[in-house]
Amino acid sequence: GAGVSQTPSNKVTEKGKYVELRCDPISGHTALYWYRQSLGQGPEFLIYFQGTGAADDSGLPNDRFFAVRPEGSVSTLKIQRTERGDSAVYLCASSGGTAETQYFGPGTRLLVL
Amino acid sequence: DAKTTQPTSMDCAEGRAANLPCNHSTISGNEYVYWYRQIHSQGPQYIIHGLKNNETNEMASLIITEDRKSSTLILPHATLRDTAVYYCIVSPRGAGGTSYGKLTFGQGTILTVHP
Numbered sequence: 001g002a003g004v005s006q007t008p009s010n011k012v013t014e015k016g017k018y019v020e021l022r023c024d025p026i027s028g029h030t031a032l033y034w035y036r037q038s039l040g041q042g043p044e045f046l047i048y049f050q051g052t053g054a055a056d057d058s059g060l061p062n063d064r065f066f067a068v069r070p071e072g073s074v075s076t077l078k079i080q081r082t083e084r085g086d087s088a089v090y091l092c093a094s095s096g097g098t099a100e101t102q103y104f105g106p107g108t109r110l111l112v113l
Numbered sequence: 114d115a116k117t118t119q120p121t122s123m124d125c126a127e128g129r130a131a132n133l134p135c136n137h138s139t140i141s142g143n144e145y146v147y148w149y150r151q152i153h154s155q156g157p158q159y160i161i162h163g164l165k166n167n168e169t170n171e172m173a174s175l176i177i178t179e180d181r182k183s184s185t186l187i188l189p190h191a192t193l194r195d196t197a198v199y200y201c202i203v204s205p206r207g208a209g210g211t212s213y214g215k216l217t218f219g220q221g222t223i224l225t226v227h228p
Contacts (some may be wrong), residue, residue, distance in 0.1 A: 102159065
């Protein structure tokens with residue numbers, strides 16, 4: 001079946017601009033996670049949704065970062081006033097049912113110039 | 114979540130077993146040991162998990178010591194496609210579909226399988 005998909009696969013933007021990153025989880029998965037991975041580092045947790053609500057947003061670095069999941073399926077990570085330090089790969093994962101294994105998408109590579 | 118310690122890198126010859134160690138001496142009673150791997154330019158891929166018993170699936174085996182303070186991931190016949198960063202993670206897991214959220218990744222072990 002279809003896995004987790006993320007769009008766009010690559011995004012180049014200028015400092016100060018606003019970006020939106022989209023995640024389509026595996027159908028039926030109730031839990032959705034966002035992570036950020038800088039070069040040479042392991043993924044770093046940002047936020048976790050259970051259904052439509054954010055169950056844990058403790059990893060969001062500051063108030064420029066915001067994520068939504070209005071219908072409990074697709075999620076959008078929004079970054080305002082981007083900074084060069086936001087450049088990273090943004091990974092989305094989903095899990096559900098009794099498996100609880102997190103299945104990751106291929107990521108969106110964000111470059112802020 | 115408990116912290117894990119892994120070697121920075123390891124090498125393995127193709128066709129041989131790859132044994133990747135992980136220390137998690139502060140693991141709590143409700144925490145499972147998970148292994149994920151990340152092949153270059155891809156998202157992490159789940160391999161296996163366990164609580165206290167040894168586990169085996171089509172990808173690998175997981176050996177957890179009796180005191181649960183360390184574990185070893187075994188790839189029985191490594192191939193070139195197994196070259197990746199391998200992450201050992203400890204995290205609580207609920208029963209019956211309850212999710213406990215985030216995975217805390219460390220630096221992982223870079224496994225290089227050579228011909």
